[in-house]
Amino acid sequence: MQIKTHPLTSPALGTERRLQSFHYGSGAQKVYVQSSLHADELPGMLVSWALRRKLAGLEAAGKLRGEIVVVPVANPIGLNQHLLGQLIGRFEANTAHNFNRNFYDLTSLVIPRVEAQLTDDATDNLQAVRAAMREALDEETPRTELESLRLALQRLSYDADIVLDLHCDFEAALHLYTNPDLWADVEPLARYLGAQASLLALNSIGNPFDEIHSFCWSELRARYGDRYPIPNGSVSVTVELRGQSDVSYQHAEHDAQAIVDYLTYRGIIDGRPSVMPPLQSAPTPLAGSEPLVSPMSGVLVFHVPTGVRLEAGQDVADVIDPLTDRVVTIKNTIAGVLYTRHRTRFATTGMEIGRIAGTTAYRSGSLLSA
CATH class of the missing domain: 3.40.630.10 (Zn peptidases)
Incomplete structure (x- = not known):
């Protein structure tokens, strides 16, 4: 060596x-x-x-x-x-x-x-x-x-x-x-x-x-x-x-x-x-992965762990506003594996909270996160 x-x-x-x-x-x-x-x-x-x-x-x-x-x-x-x-x-x-x-x-x-x-x-x-x-x-x-x-x-x-x-x-x-x-x-x-x-x-x-x-x-x-x-x-x-x-x-x-x-x-x-x-x-195309984005700010609570294969429309996470009692559930729109999710449990509006590995390419341009 x-x-x-x-x-x-x-x-x-x-x-x-x-x-x-x-x-x-x-x-x-x-x-x-x-x-x-x-x-x-x-x-x-x-x-x-x-x-x-x-x-x-x-x-x-x-x-x-x-x-x-x-x-x-x-x-x-x-x-x-x-x-x-x-x-x-x-x-x-x-x-x-x-x-x-x-x-x-x-x-x-x-x-x-x-x-x-x-x-x-x-x-x-x-x-x-x-x-x-x-x-x-x-x-x-x-x-x-x-x-x-x-x-x-x-x-x-x-x-x-x-x-x-x-x-x-x-x-x-x-x-x-x-x-x-x-x-x-x-x-x-x-x-x-x-x-x-x-x-x-x-x-x-x-x-x-x-x-x-x-x-x-x-x-x-x-x-x-x-x-x-x-x-x-x-x-x-x-x-x-x-x-x-x-x-x-x-x-x-x-x-x-x-x-x-x-x-x-x-x-x-x-x-x-x-x-x-x-x-x-x-294997699946990176262009087929679905970024899951929070529509509001609040406490982030996941329903499913990483590595789980999901059907379209499942509950992936909730975002909870403790001031207004509003709860928004984030669902995936495509079937696939939840291969990554955010570590932080406080979501800001527009934050990507996870990704699903889908089988059909639909995105273009820059495919990676920041």
């Missing part, structure tokens, strides 16, 4: 932060796992710790057939943002930018460089595109600490065959986000993890970390695929590890072992893959 340190741009005199990456094994295939890019989403940090312990044993036993890179603390900037005792890790305090948006657009960086390098050999094209990515990222000069964080993470991950970005939601069932082009590759991971929803989107808008890896390959295939074979160069997935308070040894052991099982199934770890569990829920 190697530990590598990646200094970030200093934001002020006397201040410097850094990333640490842990590198296990070697070989042609590469896996990249990072956690807590939203710094207040901590379940993934514990999963990375548990995963590292497993990888150390597997490496010592000679079981690793590729390189596995783990970045347990992907956002040291956000970890240092506290306001009145609360960790504020989703948005950068200086700019209010979401830490999981606005990564370098690999598509626009690669297209001017790569067309003349493409051939009728998919493997050669894979290497040509990755070389163009490396050259483009090497030429970037970050202007701020936040940009240097984004660039450091992309330089570590751009050439990975598998990219796992470990997050969580406020309160949630375990669920995934990935590119529809990748579902055949991602389904075994969903099975091993026990994902209760898998949301598919080609481009949800905003350049989040997982999509900047997969969308480039889909876009190149759409542009050049009739002339040159373009593979899926990165199986990239956002894994939402339940809710913010779901930090436990039991969950971490389960999730880390699921990742090991998946990598064994993929042949990156030597061994017999575990029996694949049944798929908990079929």
Whole structure:
């Protein structure tokens, strides 16, 4: 195992932060796992710790057939943002930018460089595109600490065959986000993890970390695929590890072992893959998810837990105004799994209080929450 340190741009005199990456094994295939890019989403940090312990044993036993890179603390900037005792890790305090948006657009960086390098050999094209990515990222000069964080993470991950970005939601069932082009590759991971929803989107808008890896390959295939074979160069997935308070040894052991099982199934770890569990829920389009919005302010009381499959028109939550005695019941309009809900039990007017994973796409534009 190697530990590598990646200094970030200093934001002020006397201040410097850094990333640490842990590198296990070697070989042609590469896996990249990072956690807590939203710094207040901590379940993934514990999963990375548990995963590292497993990888150390597997490496010592000679079981690793590729390189596995783990970045347990992907956002040291956000970890240092506290306001009145609360960790504020989703948005950068200086700019209010979401830490999981606005990564370098690999598509626009690669297209001017790569067309003349493409051939009728998919493997050669894979290497040509990755070389163009490396050259483009090497030429970037970050202007701020936040940009240097984004660039450091992309330089570590751009050439990975598998990219796992470990997050969580406020309160949630375990669920995934990935590119529809990748579902055949991602389904075994969903099975091993026990994902209760898998949301598919080609481009949800905003350049989040997982999509900047997969969308480039889909876009190149759409542009050049009739002339040159373009593979899926990165199986990239956002894994939402339940809710913010779901930090436990039991969950971490389960999730880390699921990742090991998946990598064994993929042949990156030597061994017999575990029996694949049944798929908990079929994939659905992210554009088919229904945001549930409170029409008024008041105390929020849920009727159903996350992970429950609902028929259209069920009572999901009540909003209670204790001054007027008014009670409004929020119902879903589509059938599907309630895969996430808000942690706060006081609703403001217009606040999104949960989401249902529906089967029919009906939304467009930006599909992610803030």
